[in-house]
Amino acid sequence: MTGELVLRTCGALVLALLLGAGGRWVARVARQPEVIGEITGGLIIGPVVLAVAGRSGLAAVFPHEALAVLKILGELGLVLFLVRVAQELRVAFASRAENSTGRTVGLIAGGAFVPAVAAGLAFAGYLVAQGDPALRGTAPTPAFVLVVVICLTTTAVPVLARILADRNLLGSAEGSLSMAAAVLNDAVNWPILAIGLGLASGRMSGALMALAVLGGGLVVAAGLSRVLSTGVVSGFCLRRPWIVAVLLAVLACAAAEVTDEFGLTTILGAFLVGLAVPPERTAGPWARVVGGMAKASSKLVPLFFVVAGVTVFTGPLGSLSWVTIVAALVLAVAGKLGGGYLGARLGGQPPAIARRIGVLLNTRGLTEIIVLQAGFAAGVLPPALYLTGLVMALATTALTGPLLGLLDRVDAVRRRKAPSAREDPA
Template sequence: MDASLVTTRDVVLVLAAAAPVTVLGRWAARRLSQPQIIGEIMACLLLGGVLASWADWQTGSPGWQAVKFLGHLGLALFLAGAAHGIRHGTDRIRGRAVAWLSAGSALLPLACGALFAAWVVAYGGTSLRGEAPVAALGLMLAIALAVTAVPVLAGVLADRGMEHTPTGRLAMASAVSIDAVIWLLLAVAIGLGAESGGIGQAAAVLICGLLAAVAVRRLASTTTGLRFASRHPALALALVGVAAVAAAQTTERLGLTDTIGAVLVGLAVPAGRSQPAWTKAAEGVGRIGRPMLPALFTLTGTTVAGSPQSGFSWQATAIATTLAIASKLTGSYLGARIGEQSPLISLQLAALMNCRGLTEIVVLQTGYSAGILTPGLYLALLAMALVTTALTGPLLWAIDHYTRVPEMRLTSPPHPAEG
């Protein structure tokens, strides 16, 4: 059979299998009152593991490469919209409370991530530790524990009717602040782990990218730019999408990963109430990319299952999960209390900030693609991400039902959050 026909057949079969599997996973998550992204990721990883035994579907095969392209295309589009959403949320609330909550929710998890990295280097063994430089591995694990997922957090707040409450606005503003720093640290980690160029090249690419993002944002915010986006919304959406894909490929070729380029485009798109046309374009690009992500999760399942060193470490999973939960809850609670929040509100904020979700998965995928995370370490951190995200609803329910301040309890029942 012609190679192009084989590739087309493989792509069609994989995507046809991923669609019902994704729907089934999301349905199962809803039934369990969990964020739907948890069910989606687990189902696609299992599908990828099953496909790993298919003779025509191996890592590096033409069909695999084609689905990889689609998955990373969707990731670039999704991240452009998500990064724009992060900027859009930064003007909602500011002040002492945000600063202290952000500091508490990030600094202690970063320190615990470094502690976990020290354990991996000392006791994890070659299969878990891998060949990445110690600095790159340490920073990547610190980042992994510090993430708070803005998309899933927004879904949780919307499901509970908390998005416009002071608590919800404070949680979202802090999560936005943390994630903005996380993407910068991730670029540094990738640079530290790069075989050529290293941190110097990564810093140069990142600085040039940020300067270009500022220049593009100012140009798009002019009267001419706003008029163009308002009169030609389809063209504006296409422009953002093409820019996201082009920037993603450029940063990947320059030693960083495609996620960094896509995030830079999201930061370049004007945000705010005075920029509704550009905001609509960025959000539209994100919605287009979101349905393509299951292809990426499926590929990850295939790669991990087919790796000769993909052994799952329960010890690493237990340590990472314990440190992640303890550091986020403790750091967030203390930060909120120092920021003059009540004990009850501080508990609610701690539970919300412990949510990692899709942002965590993207960060882990980036570290895995860059060769910093081994398959075993990737699986351990993935389990941590799923557990901490799944805990958000039960923790809020417990706070709601076991506090003695009825007027301040959460009033809406827990519902599954969109990923």
């Protein structure tokens, strides 16, 4: 690599990092999750530069070699993020086991899953019936349908946890129930995603191999978790958290490569390593290790979306229409928000809490983007449908805060009217 190319690569890296920081700042000002700003800023930079400076200008700002470096760093960020996602799922699941509400959680999880599956099937059926290769792609129908369904059933546990913390709802009924339901949903979604990706080869043996790799990975993760929970290892983590974080990151990257070799996605490998991390809530050696990895991932993940914005969304997207985007958005909201509300009501929750649970479960965030990326990388989702899913994920996540605020105002008005209603002699 020449000196000029090194400088241009460094310039592209600095620009991408600035975009991520700027996106986070805009999101905070708009009272939105920071990930929305990171993703949006990264995705629009490619089309913006293309519109202003043309293809030659885009190649000058983001040369091919620079994009290769950004892609590697961005994928490393995703690997680190997935370790954190899996660890947070374990923490949330452990918390649910300690504070089990049994039937209510099951009904809410089922309510948020079954209608969302129906919505996903309806959307997949619509795309197959359209027969547009720009939206349908060339993947086998079973793989395509399963991945589309998972795209509409995902709830982003990390973003949900952040929203609950920002609004002081972690200990509330709606907070604990929505988190527990989201964890159960995601626990079902990951194996289904593995099957869908395995079916992308067009052979049932691919799905069986995916299940075998996933099952073997879970066994290894459970054994590794026991080893990592020992006092000797935990004590070393407490003294050298950054060394352990680096070793864990290397292990996650290696596991990602192994799963990729078996025809799955690197996402599942990193996720399995995250499941091996002992669950700790806020303190302790492993919480410090995962916290350090989370800080690194927050800086690197935006690079991934810059690469997507330059490579995917500056090319032809076929007959992408707003009708398809609106259909995806409406079905996604109806399945998760409506299903979550219905499940909460069946579980005995009052309407006010049920509405909030539905809104919270409609949060998709970066976990949804990772599912979309898995389908896109496996060739199941074409670029136009990938973009449709990104718009849907960003919109549903951005809706969470305003909808919760609207519900707060509606409930406040009702509380003010309640005393006057009781005093009315009529």
